[in-house]
Amino acid sequence: MVSVLFFAGALGALGGAVGVIAMRNPLYSVLALIVHLFSLAVLFLLLSAAFLAAAQVVVYAGAVMVLYVFVVAYVGGDQESAWEPIPGQRLLAPLLGIALFVELAIAVLGSSLLALGTEGPDVNPGFGDPAAIGTLLLERFLVAFEASSILLLLAAVGAVVLAGRRREVTR
Amino acid sequence: MAIEWYVVLSALLFATGAMGILIRRSPVVILLCLELMLNAGNLALIAFSRMVGNQEGQVFALVVMVIAACEVVVGLGLIVAIFRRRLPLDVDELRELRG
Numbered sequence: 001m002v003s004v005l006f007f008a009g010a011l012g013a014l015g016g017a018v019g020v021i022a023m024r025n026p027l028y029s030v031l032a033l034i035v036h037l038f039s040l041a042v043l044f045l046l047l048s049a050a051f052l053a054a055a056q057v058v059v060y061a062g063a064v065m066v067l068y069v070f071v072v073a074y075v076g077g078d079q080e081s082a083w084e085p086i087p088g089q090r091l092l093a094p095l096l097g098i099a100l101f102v103e104l105a106i107a108v109l110g111s112s113l114l115a116l117g118t119e120g121p122d123v124n125p126g127f128g129d130p131a132a133i134g135t136l137l138l139e140r141f142l143v144a145f146e147a148s149s150i151l152l153l154l155a156a157v158g159a160v161v162l163a164g165r166r167r168e169v170t171r
Numbered sequence: 172m173a174i175e176w177y178v179v180l181s182a183l184l185f186a187t188g189a190m191g192i193l194i195r196r197s198p199v200v201i202l203l204c205l206e207l208m209l210n211a212g213n214l215a216l217i218a219f220s221r222m223v224g225n226q227e228g229q230v231f232a233l234v235v236m237v238i239a240a241c242e243v244v245v246g247l248g249l250i251v252a253i254f255r256r257r258l259p260l261d262v263d264e265l266r267e268l269r270g
Contacts, residue, residue, distance in 0.1 A: 021191030096193060141227075155244045
């Protein structure tokens with residue numbers, strides 16, 4: 001059962017990722033990313049990270065993707081021209097991507113981490129639930145929590161400054 | 172499922188995202204590919220936190236999500252600003268800052 005769910009999630013995540021880079025229309029890329037994020041949420045659940053799976057669906061697939069859809073609708077989904085600034089770019093890029101994957105796979109599988117072949121230690125049912133994550137965030141990682149809240153505030157102000165309507169500037 | 176499956180899948184997703192950044196030229200799609208790479212990192216963090224058996228990796232992944240949200244907000248703000256100035260939305264033609 002677990003392996004069926006894993007392969008379904010992995011196929012969805014991989015298919016979504018390939019869809020993001022293969023679709024010509026940016027709106028379809030955004031929709032493919034939503035598929036990818038939902039499949040990743042399934043994988044997070046399999047790794048007993050229940051709170052993160054919920055946050056992934058609510059924050060990412062819910063809020064962030066709505067932002068993307070609005071911006072794509074605003075700027076219009078232009079098709080990219082087939083013009084290649086670097087000759088052979090579309091041929092070279094997959095080769096480099098495959099090389100990166102092979103490199104990462106060698107690095108991971110050759111790292112001789114003893115627990116790599118196992119499913120990890122047995123954990124109690126409360127592993128990764130909101131209470132446990134919240135306790136960690138507010139006790140051990142309080143500074144990181146506050147810093148990320150300040151970062152979010154700064155990003156919101158920055159977005160308003162960047163995208164807000166400008167007064168006519170004399171040039 | 173053994174942990175290495177998750178880690179190899181995360182490497183595959185990261186490579187896919189990097190490939191997308193190399194291939195595509197629309198800034199919106201490049202931001203989407205950055206999301207792919209950040210999510211691959213999240214998957215690896217959560218897999219390793221399961222492997223070690225404590226939840227601190229999940230807190231890291233949560234912070235990565237916050238960073239990703241900030242990056243999206245600023246990036247989309249930039250794209251809207253570029254669009255408002257009637258500049259082309261193509262990373263090869265936006266080379267005014269190029270050294």
